[in-house]
Amino acid sequence: MSILDKILCHKQQEVADAVARMPLSEYRARCRDLEPTRGFAAALSSRSETGTAIIAEVKKGSPSRGIIRADFDPVRIAGDYRDGGATCLSVLTDREFFYGDLAYLQQVRDQVSLPLLRKDFMIDRYQLFEARAAGADAVLLIAAALESAQLEDFAAEAAELGLDVLLEVHDETEIAKSFRVAAPLFGINNRNLKTFTTDLATTERLLPLLPPEALPVAESGLHTRADIERLQRAGARAFLIGESLMRETDIPAKLAELQGGSHV
Numbered sequence: 001m002s003i004l005d006k007i008l009c010h011k012q013q014e015v016a017d018a019v020a021r022m023p024l025s026e027y028r029a030r031c032r033d034l035e036p037t038r039g040f041a042a043a044l045s046s047r048s049e050t051g052t053a054i055i056a057e058v059k060k061g062s063p064s065r066g067i068i069r070a071d072f073d074p075v076r077i078a079g080d081y082r083d084g085g086a087t088c089l090s091v092l093t094d095r096e097f098f099y100g101d102l103a104y105l106q107q108v109r110d111q112v113s114l115p116l117l118r119k120d121f122m123i124d125r126y127q128l129f130e131a132r133a134a135g136a137d138a139v140l141l142i143a144a145a146l147e148s149a150q151l152e153d154f155a156a157e158a159a160e161l162g163l164d165v166l167l168e169v170h171d172e173t174e175i176a177k178s179f180r181v182a183a184p185l186f187g188i189n190n191r192n193l194k195t196f197t198t199d200l201a202t203t204e205r206l207l208p209l210l211p212p213e214a215l216p217v218a219e220s221g222l223h224t225r226a227d228i229e230r231l232q233r234a235g236a237r238a239f240l241i242g243e244s245l246m247r248e249t250d251i252p253a254k255l256a257e258l259q260g261g262s263h264v
């Protein structure tokens, strides 16, 4: 069984447990009274006009790397990301494989006003409501994990909730399967989900194939300003970065370097 299959299998059980604790109707009611979302895609689009739009990821660890950062305080890290000039944040909420928590999203939301992505494996519309209620402004949908009809349904439901969708692809088949999905952001994952190796050439190869109206986001394996400039030349307009920030002691300094020395 591939790691993705293992994650998805476990996720089914998690969602079933969550539904048993709190029914969808309850979340629906909660979502009605929330403040509007913060405009995740709009923030990336406007920053990319004048500077480098970075989505900085709050990520304690991963299946391929184990624990990346032992002294992990999600709110402090989010504050460092804000101070370093990140445009948006991504918060890993998967507990079993990525050492995340849905509660981190809420905690970060209370302290930092940047738009937030819930980074998890969405397999059920229930999780969209959960995300919105916990303070997300955007959600990740992974093409490798969903059928095209599900991608379309979830994207429509997310839009109704005011959530922007980052639709993640990592090969040509997934792009073909996602072409009709109305998502404002398309992410190209440079990480091969089977081998876990990253290759920036993935973004260069796939970017010309994306729907022209989507804003292209390069994901994973970005370490230096040179990496970003290389993918900017390929047409990427935003950059999702986790590990290379999480390993730094001086996060704002690393963000300044990645942005080419400026915050705008």
Ligand SMILES: O=P(O)(O)OC[C@@H](O)[C@@H](O)c1c[nH]c2ccccc12
Pocket (backbone or CB within 6 Å): 057, 059, 098, 119, 120, 168, 189, 219, 220, 221, 222, 240, 241, 242, 243, 244
């Ligand atoms: O830590 P990196 O190599 O900078 O990658 C960040 C992000 O792209 C990665 O965490 C990611 C991309 N797609 C995902 C889907 C699920 C979990 C995690 C991910």
